[in-house]
Amino acid sequence: MIDKFIALFWSPKSDTYAKRIWLLFFAIVVVLAFFQPAQRNITHHYSRAAYNWWNSENMYSLKGQGFLYFPQSVLIYTPFAWQEFPKNLKKFNKEPLSQTLLPTLGLRLGEVFYRAFSLGLFGWAIWRMCRFFQVGAGASSLFCIVTVLALPASLTAGRNGQFNMLLAASMIFAALCVSEKRWWAVTAWLFFGVIAKPLGLVPLLLLGALYRPLWGRLPVGLLIFAAISFVHYDPNYVLDQWNMCIKQVTVASIPPGNNFDDIAAMFRTFGFDLPDKKWFPIRAGFALITLGLAWRFKRISAEQLAPFLVMALAAAYLMVFNPRTETVSYIIVAPYAALFAAFFFREKFFTPLAWALVFLCIGFGSDCYGDIYKITRIWFKPLLASIFFVILAYWAVKKSSSVGLFLTSANGAKTL
Numbered sequence: 001m002i003d004k005f006i007a008l009f010w011s012p013k014s015d016t017y018a019k020r021i022w023l024l025f026f027a028i029v030v031v032l033a034f035f036q037p038a039q040r041n042i043t044h045h046y047s048r049a050a051y052n053w054w055n056s057e058n059m060y061s062l063k064g065q066g067f068l069y070f071p072q073s074v075l076i077y078t079p080f081a082w083q084e085f086p087k088n089l090k091k092f093n094k095e096p097l098s099q100t101l102l103p104t105l106g107l108r109l110g111e112v113f114y115r116a117f118s119l120g121l122f123g124w125a126i127w128r129m130c131r132f133f134q135v136g137a138g139a140s141s142l143f144c145i146v147t148v149l150a151l152p153a154s155l156t157a158g159r160n161g162q163f164n165m166l167l168a169a170s171m172i173f174a175a176l177c178v179s180e181k182r183w184w185a186v187t188a189w190l191f192f193g194v195i196a197k198p199l200g201l202v203p204l205l206l207l208g209a210l211y212r213p214l215w216g217r218l219p220v221g222l223l224i225f226a227a228i229s230f231v232h233y234d235p236n237y238v239l240d241q242w243n244m245c246i247k248q249v250t251v252a253s254i255p256p257g258n259n260f261d262d263i264a265a266m267f268r269t270f271g272f273d274l275p276d277k278k279w280f281p282i283r284a285g286f287a288l289i290t291l292g293l294a295w296r297f298k299r300i301s302a303e304q305l306a307p308f309l310v311m312a313l314a315a316a317y318l319m320v321f322n323p324r325t326e327t328v329s330y331i332i333v334a335p336y337a338a339l340f341a342a343f344f345f346r347e348k349f350f351t352p353l354a355w356a357l358v359f360l361c362i363g364f365g366s367d368c369y370g371d372i373y374k375i376t377r378i379w380f381k382p383l384l385a386s387i388f389f390v391i392l393a394y395w396a397v398k399k400s401s402s403v404g405l406f407l408t409s410a411n412g413a414k415t416l
Contacts, residue, residue: 014144021147022123029119029158033111037085037104038092043111043161044085046077051084056237060244064252068324069163071229071241072195076166080117082110111161119158122165125172126150126335132176132304133339142342149338149358150331152365157328166196168332171203171315175307183213187221194225198249199322203314209291210298210310255324261381262325269379276323283321289393290317296396312336313392319385330364330381337361337388353391360384 011017038044049059049067053074059067067073083106086092092100101108130143157165170193177185190207193200208214232238254276259265264279290313297309315333319325337360344354363384367373 015141018127018144018147021144021151022119025151025155025158026116026119026123029115030112032159033115033161034108035097036093037108037111038089040156041111041160043077043114044089046074046161046163047081047085047107047110050074050078050081053232053241054078056232056234058244059241060248062244062247062251064248064255068198068248068252069245070195070198071238071245072225073163075228075231076163076195077114080110080114083107114161115158118161118163118165121169122154122158122331125169125176128176129172129308129335129339130342132179133343142339142346145342145345146335146338149341149361150334152362152368153330153334155365155368157331160328162326162328162331163196164326164329164331167193167200168315168335170196170200171311171332172335174203174207175311178207178211178307179304181213183211183217186211186214187217190218191221191225195228199318202318203311206291206294206310206314207307210294252324259378260324261319261327261329261378262323263320263382263386264323266379266382279323286317286321290314293393293396300396308336308339309392309395312340313389316385316389316392320382320389325382327367327377327381330385333385333388334361334364337364356387356391360388 032039033041045067049069051057052059053071059071059074061067083104085107086104126146127143130141130146134141154165170189174186174189174193177183177189186207190200190204194204204218208218229238229242264274264276267274294310294313297313298306301309312333315336319330319333322329337357341354341357341361344351344357363376364381366376366380
């Protein structure tokens, strides 16, 4: 029974099935974004920041809320900021559609095109990754099964327009370009990830430390990254916004309450509350552990595979140890768990570890499961990410012959 079900993912039409799933997802997101542009949506922060930027007004609240990105991030949303969001969103959401549809048509269409861009980029990244690991020209790719497994964690991020989707795509493309030894493209994708989210510094530093061809290119990328912010006509304003940005990020790094989905929040949920100052050395220590595990993967894995294992480590580390991990952030880690589960199933290894990866993928989308999310909120996702981190660490430290996982690269099978 299981074999027959799994066989559906390897049929000649599997890629077609996956494309239809993506089109259905996109259609649902577009309808919601058009008719409910201000409900369960984060893009009003991007829109307001874009208008403030071009009007030389302050983008940052200095309260650790609102716009939490580098100044260049406004350039991502600028092409879609066709109309400003109403200042009173609660009032706007209560007004009948018949009164707001035409007056806010530009806003709604901008939201639709932004979703097409972000969701399209993420879907393309998944497709490219799966095609890269296709065994032969006549064989089915992993696209269908990875789509099904990665989608639960993508639903909310796609709905509310989070830049997390862009960071997730940039990390996949960076790994692909490392595998293909296209180092300038790697640099471009890594800095695009940093522009999308400051968290993009983690994969940038990790790949930069491991791959020598990036050592001379990343400083050039850094100069271009800094220069991009000065496309604004007033350099004094740009410098002032950088100063405000640093203050905003500093405040945001110590979030109040217990509203995020990281390991500290997980422990607080169960009554074990450590001060933030004590969490800092723990995070720093695991950052070094992550670097060591990434170095190990680069040393023992196939050249085509190692960058994806490194990006999986970066994603798992971010989910567990970033103090502002949001429930929608798990779109960043889900594609890698989905990919590795697909490797198992392609080799017909229906092992407990394979099903554990499937469970992780399903669990990463727990915010879509109604009452289940109420029970699992805050603690469940960081627990799953911690398990994924442990699995990756196990693969890294064990001898390659002892694990029994065949991760197939573009040039053949590699036992990890």
